[in-house]
Amino acid sequence: MSWFVGYVRSSVGAKTIMAVTGLLMVLFAIVHMIGHLQMFGGQDMYNAYASFLQSLWEVKWPTRAGLIAVFVIHLVSAIRLVMMNRAARPVKYAKYTPARSTIAGRTMALTGLVILAFVFFHLAHFTFGGVQPEYFHLPDGHGRHDAYTMFVRAFQNPAMYGIYFAAILLLSMHLAHGASSWMQTLGLRHPKYPWTDKVGPALMVILFIGYMAPPTAVLLNVIKLPGA
Amino acid sequence: MNLTVHVWRQKNGKDAGRMVTYQVKGVNEHASFLEMLDVLNEQLVAKGEEAIAFDHDCREGICGMCSLVINGRPHGGHERTTTCQLHMRHFKDGQEIWVEPWRAGAFPVIRDLCVDRRAFDKIIAAGGYISANAGSAPDGNAVPVPKEQADRAMDAAACIGCGACVAACPNGSAMLFVAAKLAHMHMLPQGQPERAKRTEAMVTAMDAAGFGNCSNHYECEAACPKDISRDVIAMMNRDYTKASLGHREEESKAEGAG
Numbered sequence: 001m002s003w004f005v006g007y008v009r010s011s012v013g014a015k016t017i018m019a020v021t022g023l024l025m026v027l028f029a030i031v032h033m034i035g036h037l038q039m040f041g042g043q044d045m046y047n048a049y050a051s052f053l054q055s056l057w058e059v060k061w062p063t064r065a066g067l068i069a070v071f072v073i074h075l076v077s078a079i080r081l082v083m084m085n086r087a088a089r090p091v092k093y094a095k096y097t098p099a100r101s102t103i104a105g106r107t108m109a110l111t112g113l114v115i116l117a118f119v120f121f122h123l124a125h126f127t128f129g130g131v132q133p134e135y136f137h138l139p140d141g142h143g144r145h146d147a148y149t150m151f152v153r154a155f156q157n158p159a160m161y162g163i164y165f166a167a168i169l170l171l172s173m174h175l176a177h178g179a180s181s182w183m184q185t186l187g188l189r190h191p192k193y194p195w196t197d198k199v200g201p202a203l204m205v206i207l208f209i210g211y212m213a214p215p216t217a218v219l220l221n222v223i224k225l226p227g228a
Numbered sequence: 229m230n231l232t233v234h235v236w237r238q239k240n241g242k243d244a245g246r247m248v249t250y251q252v253k254g255v256n257e258h259a260s261f262l263e264m265l266d267v268l269n270e271q272l273v274a275k276g277e278e279a280i281a282f283d284h285d286c287r288e289g290i291c292g293m294c295s296l297v298i299n300g301r302p303h304g305g306h307e308r309t310t311t312c313q314l315h316m317r318h319f320k321d322g323q324e325i326w327v328e329p330w331r332a333g334a335f336p337v338i339r340d341l342c343v344d345r346r347a348f349d350k351i352i353a354a355g356g357y358i359s360a361n362a363g364s365a366p367d368g369n370a371v372p373v374p375k376e377q378a379d380r381a382m383d384a385a386a387c388i389g390c391g392a393c394v395a396a397c398p399n400g401s402a403m404l405f406v407a408a409k410l411a412h413m414h415m416l417p418q419g420q421p422e423r424a425k426r427t428e429a430m431v432t433a434m435d436a437a438g439f440g441n442c443s444n445h446y447e448c449e450a451a452c453p454k455d456i457s458r459d460v461i462a463m464m465n466r467d468y469t470k471a472s473l474g475h476r477e478e479e480s481k482a483e484g485a486g
């Protein structure tokens with residue numbers, strides 16, 4: 001296994017790890033977004049989806065374990081790379097003018113940390129029910145957890161909406177750079193397919209709109225409480 | 229033209245260094261940036277001050293010796309231009325100009341604007357050559373090489389090893405340089421037998437020298453005076469991963485013995 005350790009420690013290997021784990025999380029982000037779009041289908045559809053996910057423990061736990069592992073590896077590897085990159089330029093320029101890099105690219109470490117904090121908040125909010133416990137244990141009349149009402153109640157609060165708006169914006173920015181980078185890092189980027197550079201920015205727009213659509217609909221009273 | 233120039237002055241590797249501001253008078257707009265520094269140096273020497281040390285050799289954009297981060301951009305930031313080819317007409321009379329050395333841990337400052345770029349030599353020494361005894365140059369077309377392939381090899385071989393990529397990279401990464409040096413050989417038949425071994429060796433040497441890691445900002449590509457494309461980095465990444473995954477202990481032992 002020594003070649004593997006050597007590979008993972010190398011610059012190219014560390015980048016590959018970032019790309020592969022990042023890609024897996026991008027896939028999760030897309031699936032997660034599609035799941036939430038079912039808010040537009042009404043209480044029954046959303047709660048059925050939520051309880052369906054919860055019932056599949058054979059899928060749920062391996063997925064959760066996998067996601068946590070991927071997240072931790074991405075994070076640890078990122079910290080290591082950032083430290084190495086900082087060390088590679090011990091003296092800063094008095095004047096430095098970026099030519100081609102983007103704000104999204106240059107703020108990856110920062111947006112990454114915000115996402116980390118947001119993931120904890122989001123889990124506490126909707127998985128553990130610690131942020132708005134009053135809306136967490138509502139039954140929906142079919143013996144299911146009323147995820148729909150919990151969702152609507154959460155985003156009727158403009159402050160909560162604001163938190164998610166900011167976090168999703170930064171998350172999309174992070175992916176704008178990341179989702180364009182992985183092809184290059186894995187050595188798959190090729191001049192024959194120049195559109196691959198647009199995947200990140202396109203995904204940023206899609207994810208931002210897709211994630212913010214249901215909460216925005218709640219705020220604008222398009223998605224209402226059942227019976228309201 | 230008259231200019232205000234802020235220059236990094238540093239006596240030696242141990243000195244902390246600082247920016248010093250000079251007024252340069254009577255610069256010809258047809259002069260190159262290096263000639264402007266020559267003029268400044270003459271003025272300094274006439275006043276009995278130390279001349280500013282900076283690297284240069286060919287002064288025609290082919291040797292890779294000149295450097296300088298000018299107003300925050302390596303070689304001044306004009307397309308396909310080295311500092312020695314940079315003309316003063318790109319600046320305005322009375323303009324303020326910042327001049328700094330390449331900044332990278334792997335390129336320590338020797339004095340003023342001169343940095344030690346021997347880290348690049350170490351990377352080349354690790355594998356930037358073909359070790360078979362090739363004899364004299366083969367007859368034309370004895371080894372068939374498709375034209376596009378030859379062109380791409382030439383594009384990569386245009387690298388003059390100046391280090392602008394490292395200077396431009398927010399992470400001080402040398403990947404464009406290393407990848408160019410790998411690509412110009414890996415585009416040709418002669419480079420194939422040692423491809424995996426060479427890629428591993430040069431990337432390992434690059435990491436050992438303390439360069440940073442690419443974050444796909446592509447500042448290197450923008451700064452490269454020879455217009456080397458980031459595509460070579462993708463190729464290096466692919467080759468390195470393939471080389472590592474296909475690694476066989478016996479092979480490297482056999483190669484080591486041979």
Ligand code: FES
Pocket residue numbers: 283284285286287288289290291292293294310311312313
């Ligand atoms: S002095 Fe030779 S490239 Fe500038």
